[in-house]
Amino acid sequence: MAAFGRYRWHISSLPASVPAIFIGIVLWAASPHGVGAAEPETLYKRCATCHEIGEGAKHKVGPHLDELFGRKAGGLDDFRYSESMRAAGEAGLVWTADTLDQYLERPRDFIKGNRMSFRGMADPADRQALISWLETATQQAPAADPTVEEVSTSGPVSGFADIVLQMDGDPEYGEYLAGECVTCHQASGHADGIPSIVGLPKDYFVTSLFEYLNNVRSNDVMKLRVANLSNEEIAALAAYFSSLEPQ
């Protein structure tokens, strides 16, 4: 059972879903009155850059989420999961409202070394709303062959980010500029404490950089980097990183 020590959840705490729900209720009650959760469709937009759901859903950066509830973590044969995600499934992790709630709060902590570059959803009310919506929205059949090659570029993009997305970034320049990024974001796509940016879709990549620039996201290290990048440089970096495959 040694492997369990690596994950935040423990086999011993799995049957004890009562405390987990209890914590959920306490947090729910503690969220300030009048400030309800955001619309689940809007919340899901944060996932949609990487995940498809609904009739005929395919894999994108992340696996399709159809028939998610009750599914073993890392359980789809035709998606390339990280070893950590597969191992978590092998060790008994199954997606339920509870386990999803914990995963979405802090994905990187819940399963160390998993590849999902999503920082987490801090507000318990938002998570609750999104998860109940997903329970219905994922009850459909995925595509017969959910493996697709092309990377989609749909998703919410602000005006400036849009301009950058129209530009043809120079991947060779991107590779040189990336030298600065890979001191922190490992070129292999491995993540320990800093998210992986290898293979991120261009729109997600560019939008998140603009979010640091516009103070929607607040990490000092990233704000400093982005403040010193021109639009050409962001486009070049997006072209380079989106062309990489995690190893």
Place this chain on the structure above:
Amino acid sequence: MTGLTRRQFGLFAGASAAALSLPTYLRAQGKPRVVVIGGGAGGATAARYIAKDSDGAIDVTLIDDSEMFTTCFFSNLYVGGYRSFESITHSYDTLQSSYGITKVTGRASSVDRAAKTVTMADGSSIPYDRLVVSPGIDLIWDSVAGYSEELSEIAPHAWKAGPQTQLLKAKLDAIENGQQILMVAPPNPYRCPPGPYERASMMAHVLKEKGLTDAKVIILDPKPKFSKQGVFQEGWEKYYPGMIEWYGPDVHGGIEGIDVNAGTVETGLDTFKGAMMNVIPAQKAGEIAASAGLTDDSGFCPIDAASMRSTVDEAIFVIGDACIAGDMPKSGFSANSQAKVASMNIRGDLVGSKVFPAKYANTCWSLIETGDAIKVGAQYAPGDGKIASTQSFISQMNEEDALRKANYEESVGWYAGITADMFG
């Protein structure tokens, strides 16, 4: 050097396909050769980037005096008990097996700039077309009267990681309640400006964990102020009340000398006595830089801010602690950043690849106590004839716990990232 010759022979035999794509003048002479002196933050990165980005078109030899490299970065976390010694020690195996770099273990004793060769301590010589010099620092032993290399076996500096760091930890672990540790901090410029103060925090952490709250760390500093001072002192107050005392020259009146055997430091004000001493002397570029004639009066090497090329010799690039990097601090992050600019220019010189404008960056994290790390960072570009800071940030007092914890996680991610970037 028979190993080296055999290896180069093998490389030549397999190189014909790659050589065909080279300009004719290079094909005639065989592959261009880059030699890197120093396999640390600057040198290992430079070797890896030149080998990786030239796809075998450049022959890279990396010289370091050790088989394994222990990073100074995170060595304070080893002192604090957060990391094992093994976890901060790295091998050069991947650089050799996956990047085709030739690693030579031994000491480079001189550089013949006219003949473009590096002479090794064993008398062998290694020719180069471009030389990267990244030897880090050497200590100016007599900058602290009464200190010497021999005495560092009793009063460790631990400013080069390895056995010195292990000695420092062993001494720290033997401290008893009520005893004092004396740290003599270095004058500017030195590698890792926040390093001494992170170290004092880690020492106090170890003492506090063991319940030795009547033991003390006394820092005697030749500088009137230090990096991230406000946030450090706020942290000391919060976690280690009464356990860390810092004295600048206006209080102690100048450090006059030390007596290692007696465990005393003589200052203008008073004589301090400790059960253990950590003496960090003044610093200069690694010896080889001076013997190659690359240093100026400051003891460090002037470089061109746009390329990291030595202003003395255009076939030589000096990076890391040994160079004069303008506004950039001497750090592993800086050395790694400078290595990439140097590598790009070297590839430009030797195989005509594109050279983009230079950009540099640094971020340094310091751990004060479990879950509480602070950081400082900046971006740099060539300007005013030096590497100039374009923008910066620094941790503030009274920050949220969650932010400080995130800083720590970030630093762990950075350590994994930079070591993968250095050693493959």
